[in-house]
Amino acid sequence: MTDDSPPHPALLPAGLCDLLPPEAAWEARAVGLVMDLFAGHGYQRVKPPLLEFADSLLAGSGAAVAEQTFRLADPASQRMLGLRADITPQVARIAATRLAGAPRPLRLCYAGQCLRVRGTQIAPDRQIGQAGIELIGSTSPAADAEIVVVAAEALARLGIARASYDLTLPPLAPALIDAAGITGADRQALAHALDRKDAAAVSRHGGALARTLTDLLLAAGPADGALAALAASDLPAPAAALAEQLRATVAAIRDLAPDLRLTVDPIEFRGFLYHTGVCVTVYSPGRAEELGRGGRYLTADQEPATGLTLYSDALLRVAPVPPSPPLVFLPPGADQAAAARLRAEGFATIAALGESEAAASRLGCTHVLRGAAAVPVGGG
Numbered sequence: 054m055t056d057d058s059p060p061h062p063a064l065l066p067a068g069l070c071d072l073l074p075p076e077a078a079w080e081a082r083a084v085g086l087v088m089d090l091f092a093g094h095g096y097q098r099v100k101p102p103l104l105e106f107a108d109s110l111l112a113g114s115g116a117a118v119a120e121q122t123f124r125l126a127d128p129a130s131q132r133m134l135g136l137r138a139d140i141t142p143q144v145a146r147i148a149a150t151r152l153a154g155a156p157r158p159l160r161l162c163y164a165g166q167c168l169r170v171r172g173t174q175i176a177p178d179r180q181i182g183q184a185g186i187e188l189i190g191s192t193s194p195a196a197d198a199e200i201v202v203v204a205a206e207a208l209a210r211l212g213i214a215r216a217s218y219d220l221t222l223p224p225l226a227p228a229l230i231d232a233a234g235i236t237g238a239d240r241q242a243l244a245h246a247l248d249r250k251d252a253a254a255v256s257r258h259g260g261a262l263a264r265t266l267t268d269l270l271l272a273a274g275p276a277d278g279a280l281a282a283l284a285a286s287d288l289p290a291p292a293a294a295l296a297e298q299l300r301a302t303v304a305a306i307r308d309l310a311p312d313l314r315l316t317v318d319p320i321e322f323r324g325f326l327y328h329t330g331v332c333v334t335v336y337s338p339g340r341a342e343e344l345g346r347g348g349r350y351l352t353a354d355q356e357p358a359t360g361l362t363l364y365s366d367a368l369l370r371v372a373p374v375p376p377s378p379p380l381v382f383l384p385p386g387a388d389q390a391a392a393a394r395l396r397a398e399g400f401a402t403i404a405a406l407g408e409s410e411a412a413a414s415r416l417g418c419t420h421v422l423r424g425a426a427a428v429p430v431g432g433g
Contacts, residue, residue, distance in 0.1 A: 068172045068179030075377050080369050084164050087184045087207045094203050096162035096186045101143035107135035113353030115142035117326030121169040138169045140183050145352040148189045157190030175341050182365030189358040197331050198305035200361040205313055211372040217314045219334045223322040225295050232289040233262045247320055269319045276303050279317035302331045337371045381420040381427045382413035391425040
């Protein structure tokens with residue numbers, strides 16, 4: 054016997070959720086604090102649309118998120134639309150088109166929601182809040198360092214002071230494999246072993262690269278040790294140039310923020326499908342969930358760029374939630390000037406809609422307006 058009853062109205066698709074009080078208010082406030090900090094560093098805000106024509110949304114770096122992009126037909130144009138899965142490719146499009154004539158380096162910031170076809174085991178959410186920065190038109194290690202340091206300041210503003218910044222070089226392993234001439238099934242097996250961090254399998258499939266790749270795999274950890282392993286490796290020219298970019302970026306970060314916790318994973322490449330140089334993933338101590346990620350890439354017209362996106366949903370789960378403002382009950386006939394003054398001082402007010410003062414506690418109020426003063430509920 055089947056149950057034909059309709060689903061409960063609170064049931065939502067997998068990976069989607071309602072955000073309730075007080076978390077919804079805190080998320081909005083947190084994003085506002087982050088965006089204000091970005092603006093203070095000269096990043097100008099842009100607001101791309103939720104939907105774009107699929108062929109432009111998925112061009113250039115957007116092709117990397119094609120499998121995560123919802124598509125639908127546009128009744129107006131009869132063309133296929135894409136619902137963004139990541140805002141960075143949209144900002145890259147804006148820089149290459151609408152802001153092509155703007156002075157470089159160009160600093161842009163953004164905040165908004167994205168929707169992805171599927172989540173992951175670690176991050177099952179499919180609707181993801183993003184707040185990020187993009188620095189376009191510079192190849193300097195100082196640009197890579199700036200996005201890390203600005204993001205660190207944003208996290209500190211939210212009370213997240215002990216984040217870890219894991220620097221990677223996604224193109225390094227492919228560059229080494231290319232130089233060694235490893236192709237076909239051997240290349241696929243080696244890439245799989247590197248992705249799984251399986252040192253034994255790397256030794257089996259790495260051929261002449263086995264020692265170098267195993268040493269770099271095992272060197273992942275604090276920045277100094279990993280950089281020393283890279284310096285000691287006999288790298289071909291393209292890989293050596295990437296290693297120098299990483300070294301210079303670490304040095305530039307330390308010049309600006311010597312106390313940041315930096316780790317390096319030289320041959321990590323998972324998840325960075327459109328990045329071309331130094332990348333960073335931000336973690337909170339004791340948690341596998343990413344607070345943000347970013348790195349160096351090329352825009353659709355091959356302009357160098359770097360950026361970092363923070364995930365507001367993840368930040369909400371880590372940042373300490375500030376206390377809600379005191380809530381003052383305004384009885385019938387309350388002094389409206391006094392109520393406005395209290396709101397200016399940081400109180401929130403809730404006006405009676407026929408209720409008596411006895412309803413204040415039931416409505417969650419901490420104070421009652423009596424005359425021109427806010428008196429604690431239950432006070433004389």
